[in-house]
Amino acid sequence: MPVSAPPTRVLVTGSAGFIGFHLARLLLAEGITVHGFDGMTDYYDVGLKRDRHALLAAQPGFSATEALLEADGAFDAAARAFAPDVIVHLAAQAGVRYSIENPRAYIDANIVGTFNVLEAARALNVDHLMIASTSSVYGANTQMPYAESHKADTQMSFYAATKKAGEAMGHAYAHIHKLPVTMFRFFTVYGPWGRPDMAPYKFTNAILNGDPIDVYNHGNMFRDFTYVEDLVRAIRLLMDAVPGGPETAVPGDSLSPVAPYRVVNIGNSDKVRLTDFIAAIEAATGLQATRNLMDIQPGDVPATWADASLLQALTGYRPETDITDGMAAFVAWFRDYYGR
């Protein structure tokens, strides 16, 4: 399939966030100039975000704007000043469970924020706009592994609903403005510098403290845990697989028939039982977890599992780090960063 010239200037939203930080680091190592845009919201420890940005700022080729995506004109001004070839939009209000408590935060960041990114990408006529969606959009689907061609109309959380809305908005802009858009569906991403609200961090922290861990659905859940370095490598490779007309289609493609737009799963293609994931943390820490068994939480999905064959067809690559190696790397980072 045709590929574009490698990008030289990439704008990354959410650059102080977990995935944005890893992606920016990978791009900088390749000699690409990166501008980060981040609102530094206090959904979790802002100190972690500042430390990620400080590491990026130590690299040549990195600059950043700190502003909220939904603030009037802020993203437009930063994007015009930087003039990117590619925008990777990772900034979001994340988290399944917090969307019950504070749904408006998801409208602001995920709907208004994504709209501002679409508008800037259209105005600047970028070569490729890449936007993060989530495996959570598969919602109540039971056909597994999840493929991009499956219907995804039964979201279980407001978070997932705002992400699905972002997909629809992206498709409409791709169609009307002939803007190449790739939408990623990420599957439970984890690894060093991970988010404090997610299970890898919460469980490791509690186990090292000797505190009990809250195990939802009595441990009877499955996740396709995807290692962050594999994920950002997949994003970088997809950057060169720009969606266009039918000549850019590959077998099993989700390419829209009316727009330069496709959705791509980025997942490990490995369904890990929650109890095996906990065992991986016990192995990495050398400690036994005390389990507080609980019911499934509202809005949660019991299982996710990616069909990653489209990613492989487009890039020749698929994530491969298993949960034992990935959690060992996470625990090593956690101990080093917090000195524990």
Ligand SMILES: Cc1cn([C@H]2C[C@H](O)[C@@H](COP(=O)(O)OP(=O)(O)O[C@H]3O[C@H](CO)[C@@H](O)[C@H](O)[C@H]3O)O2)c(=O)[nH]c1=O
């Ligand atoms: C926080 C927490 C989680 N869990 C369970 C629920 C899940 O089966 C599994 C992983 O949970 P989390 O680490 O929160 O990840 P998950 O629910 O899959 O959601 C993540 O992955 C989604 C899909 O990529 C993202 O869109 C979300 O932003 C991200 O938070 O652990 C527990 O049993 N206890 C907990 O305290």
